[in-house]
Amino acid sequence: MSSNQCIFCKIVSGEIPSHVVFENDFVKAFLDIFPKTRGHVLVIPKKHYSDFIECDDQIYIEVMKVVKSISKVLKKVFACNRVVVMIEGYLVDHLHVHLIPTMNPSYAKRKQTKASDEELRAVCEMIKSNL
Numbered sequence: 850m851s852s853n854q855c856i857f858c859k860i861v862s863g864e865i866p867s868h869v870v871f872e873n874d875f876v877k878a879f880l881d882i883f884p885k886t887r888g889h890v891l892v893i894p895k896k897h898y899s900d901f902i903e904c905d906d907q908i909y910i911e912v913m914k915v916v917k918s919i920s921k922v923l924k925k926v927f928a929c930n931r932v933v934v935m936i937e938g939y940l941v942d943h944l945h946v947h948l949i950p951t952m953n954p955s956y957a958k959r960k961q962t963k964a965s966d967e968e969l970r971a972v973c974e975m976i977k978s979n980l
């Protein structure tokens with residue numbers, strides 16, 4: 850897929866709105882609108898890379914620094930045991946890291962349903978106010 854048709858590139862540019870929890874020059878972090886658990890965040894490089902293997906090392910490090918700092922906040926805000934960090938990439942061909950606050954391994958079997966705007970706004974605020 851070319852980057853000008855990529856849904857995550859459109860989120861980076863703001864063409865598609867998202868619930869942004871953090872962004873800097875290299876990285877954008879926003880809520881998954883189909884959360885696996887409450888507080889499910891996606892962290893992506895602003896530049897289009899298909900996956901982490903082809904990603905520039907410095908950009909990869911920038912992404913992972915944000916992954917770590919947001920995970921700390923998720924652990925505090927959602928009082929979870931673990932934050933699952935996962936790079937999968939089957940649905941969108943733009944490197945993205947899932948951060949999923951979990952209490953136990955059963956999270957993997959949970960059905961993902963679309964969260965309401967109100968819920969996403971509330972979760973976004975909970976994370977942003979602790980970053």
Ligand SMILES: [Zn+2]
Nearest residue numbers: 855858897943
């Ligand atoms: Zn992209």
